[in-house]
Amino acid sequence: MVGHAFMGAAHSQAWRTVNRVFDLPLRARMVAVCGRDPRRTAEAADRLGWEGHHTDWRELIARDDIDLVDICTPGDSHAEIALAALAAGKHVLCEKPLANTLDEAEAMAGAADAARANGIRAMCGFNYRRVPAVTLMRDMIARGDIGTVRHVRAAYLQDWIVDPAHPLVWRLQRDRAGSGALGDIGAHIIDLTQYLTGQHITGVSALTETFIRQRPLPEAPAETGTVTVDDAAILTARLEGGAIATLEATRFATGRKNALRVEINGSHGSLAFDLERLNELEFFDATAPPTTRGFTTVLVTEPEHPYLAAWWPPGHLIGYEHTFTHQMRDLIEAIAHGRDPEPSFTDALSVQRVIDAVEHSARTGTWQPLDSPTHR
Amino acid sequence: MVGHAFMGAAHSQAWRTVNRVFDLPLRARMVAVCGRDPRRTAEAADRLGWEGHHTDWRELIARDDIDLVDICTPGDSHAEIALAALAAGKHVLCEKPLANTLDEAEAMAGAADAARANGIRAMCGFNYRRVPAVTLMRDMIARGDIGTVRHVRAAYLQDWIVDPAHPLVWRLQRDRAGSGALGDIGAHIIDLTQYLTGQHITGVSALTETFIRQRPLPEAPAETGTVTVDDAAILTARLEGGAIATLEATRFATGRKNALRVEINGSHGSLAFDLERLNELEFFDATAPPTTRGFTTVLVTEPEHPYLAAWWPPGHLIGYEHTFTHQMRDLIEAIAHGRDPEPSFTDALSVQRVIDAVEHSARTGTWQPLDSPTHR
Amino acid sequence: MVGHAFMGAAHSQAWRTVNRVFDLPLRARMVAVCGRDPRRTAEAADRLGWEGHHTDWRELIARDDIDLVDICTPGDSHAEIALAALAAGKHVLCEKPLANTLDEAEAMAGAADAARANGIRAMCGFNYRRVPAVTLMRDMIARGDIGTVRHVRAAYLQDWIVDPAHPLVWRLQRDRAGSGALGDIGAHIIDLTQYLTGQHITGVSALTETFIRQRPLPEAPAETGTVTVDDAAILTARLEGGAIATLEATRFATGRKNALRVEINGSHGSLAFDLERLNELEFFDATAPPTTRGFTTVLVTEPEHPYLAAWWPPGHLIGYEHTFTHQMRDLIEAIAHGRDPEPSFTDALSVQRVIDAVEHSARTGTWQPLDSPTHR
Amino acid sequence: MVGHAFMGAAHSQAWRTVNRVFDLPLRARMVAVCGRDPRRTAEAADRLGWEGHHTDWRELIARDDIDLVDICTPGDSHAEIALAALAAGKHVLCEKPLANTLDEAEAMAGAADAARANGIRAMCGFNYRRVPAVTLMRDMIARGDIGTVRHVRAAYLQDWIVDPAHPLVWRLQRDRAGSGALGDIGAHIIDLTQYLTGQHITGVSALTETFIRQRPLPEAPAETGTVTVDDAAILTARLEGGAIATLEATRFATGRKNALRVEINGSHGSLAFDLERLNELEFFDATAPPTTRGFTTVLVTEPEHPYLAAWWPPGHLIGYEHTFTHQMRDLIEAIAHGRDPEPSFTDALSVQRVIDAVEHSARTGTWQPLDSPTHR
CATH class of the missing domain: 3.40.50.720 (NAD(P)-binding Rossmann-like Domain)
Structure with a gap:
């Protein structure tokens, strides 16, 4: 490592x-x-x-x-x-x-x-693909539980640099970090948008902002340096299957610590997830009877749920760290069985292309189409 | 009036x-x-x-x-x-x-x-029988949606006299009010326990408490008088169908303003309600598939729900006051059609008998059986 | 009328x-x-x-x-x-x-x-300006409870035309309704964005979509006609005070019945509201102690809250209809006291200009600036 | 081990x-x-x-x-x-x-x-004393954040034996398990009631029930054996400081997987916890301003929170298993520093005495006082 x-x-x-x-x-x-x-x-x-x-x-x-x-x-x-x-x-x-x-x-x-x-x-x-609730969400969409996808509503909200006194750490410098909220946490929701729907983003219109442009240097707090990345990025997008999406990544959502939220609405149902309640998945099944229909909070801790049979009894929560444990499990399985693990570098490149288009759109104020990749 | x-x-x-x-x-x-x-x-x-x-x-x-x-x-x-x-x-x-x-x-x-x-x-x-979510809950239990009732968990929590400076109003005087939290709000959850399950309470073991025994007189705040009713009553009970229940009525649940909560667990499902979210009903259907099972928050505003067809479109909430509007509707219908309205005075007498048994049990520290009424 | x-x-x-x-x-x-x-x-x-x-x-x-x-x-x-x-x-x-x-x-x-x-x-x-929780939200922002506004995240989600069999009612016809989700429900969140922040929208980038283009005629269900309005509109925006916003109006958010949601993040706190829980307001106060900080669910039913002193005791909810009762109250007061009621036609014109810019941006794929109005 | x-x-x-x-x-x-x-x-x-x-x-x-x-x-x-x-x-x-x-x-x-x-x-x-939210709750009560304790409302709800086909495992046999829900999960809430309030239980009135008395033998499913423990136990109690409590332990709360819930109301505030959302603590501060008062959902993942400085950044959840990690940490610290770890065997004996009193009260239908232990 x-x-x-x-x-x-x-x-x-x-x-x-x-x-x-x-x-x-x-x-x-x-x-x-x-x-x-x-x-x-x-x-x-x-x-x-x-x-x-x-x-x-x-x-x-x-x-x-x-x-x-x-x-x-x-x-x-x-x-x-x-x-x-x-x-x-x-x-x-x-x-x-x-x-x-x-x-x-x-x-x-x-x-x-x-x-x-x-x-x-x-x-x-x-x-985050390996949060059991997220994997379940993907499986449910793939098997048609919510029908044709109409809307994706994804946000990754943090607040760790709301204070102007927060120092100019490496994550706020373009040469080290590449971009700010966009690449750090926006990358996750761009990946999840494509992973969960099984569809590529075909175009974006975006806006980025840096609210605090000067910050104290970590090694010399009396001096300031320039923030060279975005504090927040917001965008609208289209997916290849006809759905439309709003995405938002920010480090200025005061009070939201690690709120990666995705809601997906389909023709027959909806699914919603929040990383701050990572053991839960919300499911609306439009085919259920009208009097008892609603959003069901599935506590994703049952042996039938992805990855969970190996863990604790129902109702006993797992935490953030096990997204990595599951990642290692899938990687080991892939290596042992001679299969390609997911997400591949090509999947990740596809996210990178969206990030690039977002930055281009934010600079020019215009819609930025994305070619559909030939392979995935 | x-x-x-x-x-x-x-x-x-x-x-x-x-x-x-x-x-x-x-x-x-x-x-x-x-x-x-x-x-x-x-x-x-x-x-x-x-x-x-x-x-x-x-x-x-x-x-x-x-x-x-x-x-x-x-x-x-x-x-x-x-x-x-x-x-x-x-x-x-x-x-x-x-x-x-x-x-x-x-x-x-x-x-x-x-x-x-x-x-x-x-x-x-x-x-509160006429909150649409409560009526729906009763209908669902009556038609077997949760199977045999095992548990009732009912609480009516308020906090309006937590402050010792709150005056000795009529509701705190036994000669005017009969009892305190027990008769005022406990009566509601005793009635709902019997109404929702369709079963009578067959015995209780209870405990009552008056936390603040002297309070300022409303008309002469410099003087104090004695609180002669309970501030809180808690009890365990058995129902004629074999279920067991816990009930709690209190005016000392700091922060709970009007939290009438009932949860009922049955052999095939559960239902839960909270008056502070009166347009919602929680339903767990144990017969649903294991991967997508959970508590469903039914937004009880659909035309298929009790009373709601006459009101606003789905998702447009109604308030506390319409429990009375529905009561008047049912009373007018009963009078016009020559039917007996519910709850009858006999139903209310049955609640009164439970209140009486609660007070007796609280005094004696013993289980207090209740004869099953011959009619209802 | x-x-x-x-x-x-x-x-x-x-x-x-x-x-x-x-x-x-x-x-x-x-x-x-x-x-x-x-x-x-x-x-x-x-x-x-x-x-x-x-x-x-x-x-x-x-x-x-x-x-x-x-x-x-x-x-x-x-x-x-x-x-x-x-x-x-x-x-x-x-x-x-x-x-x-x-x-x-x-x-x-x-x-x-x-x-x-x-x-x-x-x-x-x-x-919806007259939902007590919304009025409270505006008052809190105006008095600085959350500091400088950074983000507005507003969505008005409904699902009443998800079914392709839903007929071509007047709200789906451009000549009668002007636009679709945008003017019907999007207008509300555009107004609330400006009302709550006290700031005008200075530019938008938008995308609209009509998912179902042919629908049965109400009077002749065997025939179909063309939907001439948007089913959904999504947009990013800038506000005159430097904040950025995402707005979404849709009639295709399956399971969301009347979910008008607004979250506003400021430099010192955040506020969040959902019309499906209209008696509640979420407040994060970043100046509170770190160990007990979090989003507080304020049950907006206290006499100190806007409009509520005239209604029921704390914890007794009001419903959708009383947004209109409050509107009539304010209008009567304004007429009696010779004051201008809010929102004025000029305020509403400002919303209309944003709607117009949204449609223009959606057609051209470009950022659409809005002149700041000279009066309000 | x-x-x-x-x-x-x-x-x-x-x-x-x-x-x-x-x-x-x-x-x-x-x-x-x-x-x-x-x-x-x-x-x-x-x-x-x-x-x-x-x-x-x-x-x-x-x-x-x-x-x-x-x-x-x-x-x-x-x-x-x-x-x-x-x-x-x-x-x-x-x-x-x-x-x-x-x-x-x-x-x-x-x-x-x-x-x-x-x-x-x-x-x-x-x-469960080592869930950070629970430890925080104890610390807050100990330092007076909610004032004098009035009410404890504790329930430990599970549903793993709702199905009559569930076999007669060792946990359902008195000679192996001692008791049923009472000793297995009731013990936890009895301990937490005493731990969180810092007060001993001074008396109980209890009721126990076994809903399903015959179950298939694990090794011979065609035959059945007798369940010799309780399926559920419910009780009212008094604490030495004047508070009253309701406790419930059951394996028949359909849909509740591991719902250990404790709410404590004091003269100046309240605290509430649910193990199914173990990273959260609800806090009502009655001394806060009336317009912005409410239950605050504290996401207990900050470095200022018990045990959390060693873990992940704010908003990154921990799971069930780390209650044990924290237990081991405290035990190792105690051994190294020559201190007595908590809970001691004497603390656990005190829980055992309550369990014994519960069983006695359930058999006799009478209030069962408990002597205050001389040491703890």
Whole structure:
């Protein structure tokens, strides 16, 4: 694993847990973690449960006893690490967004396609696909439970930089993060819009805003620097199947901590989800009798629900971290059975294209069409 | 109508509205209102829409052009007015609780039985039976939607006397009000327990409490007087069909303003209601598929729902006051068609018997059985 | 009153109730109602409580004993009736949207301005401003409870034409209704966005869709006709104070019956409202202590809340219809005290300009700026 | 660890995780697990991460390299194992209920008291005390945020044996389980009632019921056996500080999967919790301004909240399993710092005494007083 901050800790918990809960054909060994600072990396290895540690990711790739590289760094280093790892015949799990530029993302998708021929697997970490309620939502839409999709209403609302005194961290700098709310959390709802409906976005009209343009420098709080990414992005979109969508990603929704919300309305029903209540799914079945019809709060903790048979009895909740545990489970299964894991780098590239179109539309004030990709 | 305070205003709004919304065989004429203070009663008549006014309820009963007497006074005068009105051949609508003592209640039920033979109707004002969601709940239980009833969990929670500075109003005096939370709001959940399940309570074990025993006198706030009623009553009960119940009535549930909550669990499903969201009913259908099962929030505003076809389009809420409008509708229908309205005085007497048993159990600390009434 | 369908019934209930509940300087007399069909209009007058009835609105205007004309017809007749009424020196209450075209709306606003000089009042019926929770929300934003507004997230979701078999009623015809979801329900959230924030919309980017283009004719269900209005409209917008907004109006949100939802995020707090729970307001106060901070569900039924002191005790809900009762109260107060009621025809014209810009943007795929009006 | 079924799996996940997330003075080593079946125990050890395995718990106790015994077996073996472990100088963590009989529980509390003198620690596994929202609730009550406690309303609702075809598992047999819903889940709410209020229960009046008395045998489904425990227990209680309480434990609340709900009303505020939304706490602050007062949904995921600083960013939920992780953290801290962990065996004995009184009251139909314990 490369990187041992927030994402690294979450991935480590998942790697430690996945074989303890799921019965899998392969057992993950946590060989080594890589970070820039030797002392802090050694400490992280010890605390998070990695056998070894390195300060150069190239050393990881050079090791014969490592089969998979898990990339948990900021977006500006994804492409270089992933391309090297794939070239070295390592499976790759890469955090989202896939890359900071469309060029990098295209190169990564190409490399993943080439590696596939050699049985090498690449997966992008859109972990919210693995919330059981979200997986269930996709399954229900795919089997027609809500009919033809008419509306997608997705928002990812956070508020961690509402305070103007919040420092200019790397996530607020374009050269490190690529974009702001758009790439960090907007990427998730763009991916979910396409994943849940099984349809590509065919065009967008967007608007971005940076509410606070100067912020204190982390290392010198008396000085300020310029925020070079968006604080919020809002957009309307069309999907290839005829549905229309509104999407919103913001770090300025005061009081909303991690509110990833998706509601999808179809001709025969609707589904709604909120990450702040991640064990629940709301379902309206328009074919139910008129007197007892309504939104049903499904507590997604039954053994019949995705991933849940391996966990606790009904009504015993799981948390955020297990989206990663489920991701590792699916990746291990895919590697063991010689299947391609989802989301592929091509899926992630498709998200990247939408992000690019959003930024273009926001600059020009015009509708931005997106070509339907030839493969997915 | 006798009495023109809170209940009088609510009943007046219902009498003014009922024929404007429902298509009924009889039209209500608001002939006269009665109160003790001449000036305030005249003002109330003018404001609430009554043609005339009196200061002695006997004058109402003496009038030939009055067919129905609506009793909205405190419980200590219910029996005298109702008995006189029935004896004079007037239909009677009497607010709950039916009376302050079991003896009075028995006399009233007897008088109502006798009057019925002459085509005279008597009804007790347990208005919450007429919340459409509550009526729907009863209908669903009656037709077997939740199977055999196992549990009733009912609470009526208010908080209007939490402050020790709240004065010693008539509702806190035993001679006027009969009892405290028990008779005022406990009566409603006792009635709903029996109404919704269609079963009588066969025994109770109860505990009552008065948290604040001295309060300022309304007319002389520097002096205090003794609270002679309960602030809260809690009880366990058995129903004739084998279900068990917990009931709680309190005026000390800080933050709960008018939270009448009932949940009923059956062998095949459950239903739950909260008066603070009176347009909603929660329904769990255990026969639904395991993956999409859950509590469904039915927005009870559809034309297929009880009473609602006469009101606004789906999703347009109705309020508290229309429980009375529906009560008036059902009473008018019953009178016009020569049917007995529900709840009858006998139904209300049955509630009174439970209240009496609760007080007895609270005094003695023992289980108090209730004979099953011979008729209902 | 002109028109006696759904809106006419709701207005009648409000006119009947307003002086019974509120203590006002003037008492409303329900002189006459006007409709096209003589028999049905006579029946409506009798049922709804109007003293007389006419089949030509010009007869209403000609009567000396009528001081105010309440226009409840479809949008294509608003301008003609309102202009004639104002010219005749009648106060006017006109249902929204103000008119079907921008030209008509401008003429009406001009006529209202001219009439004002003679003490004649004009008001447009954006009744949802009078939901107590909505009025409270505006008051809280105006006094700075949430700081600088960053985001508006407004949606008005209905589902009554999801079924392709739903007939081609007048609301689906451009010549009668002006537009579809946009003018019918989108107008409400455009008005609320401007009302709640106290800021004008300065530009929009929009997309509209008609999902079902052919529908059965009401009078000949075997034949179909063309839907000439939008089924849904979605848009992003900017406000003059720097906030950004997403708005969505649709009749295809399966399961959402009357879900007018507005969430506003500010620099120090947030507020959220849902018309399907109209007695509640959600408030996040970012200045509260971190351990006990969260969204507070305010049950807007306290005497300290707007309009509520005249109604029932805390926790006793009011319904949809009383948005109109409150509207009549404010109109009567304005007339009696010689003040201009809100929303004025100019406020309604401002909504109309946004609607016009939305349609233009949807046609061209470009950002559509809106000049800030010189007066409001 | 003794036992490797549901509780054993949950405890193992906690032991594996606790040192990875929390920075602690001691590191837990998972030395060995004990079970009756050699093959299944070996498999469990491998899957759950234990270094060794035994089939006799006496072997665990005999090992010098084991300092702590974690007892996850049914209640009938708790006393024997715990007494032996304490006598051997091992720290003990024992699952609830402490024992199947009051005599055993008293012996265990006595042994724990004696062991304490030698620096040996004993803790009972009432894990729900360690839900961060529950710990916060206790802290808030202790510091006076809701004033004097008036009401406790606690229910633990499950539905896993609603179906009469559910087999006669060990939890339905008195000799193995001690009691039914009462000891299994009722024990939790009895403990929480005392823990949250800081007050002992001083008397109870209770009623128990077994709705389905014959069930299929697990090993021979064509035959049936007798259920010898309660399906449900309901009770009223008094607390030493003057509050009154209703408690309900049932396995027949259809649709409620794991709904442990506690609401506590005080003179200045209220708090409410539901385990099915375990990351949330509801707080009503009666000292807040009347217009913006209401129940606040605190999303208990902030670093200022109990246990949460070690976990994920705000808004990222934790799950059921981490109640055990927190339990292990507190136990390790207590051992390292030579403090007594809570809940002690004496705390658990106090719960046992209430359970005993409940059963006595249910048999006799009378109020059952409880002596206030001399120590806690």
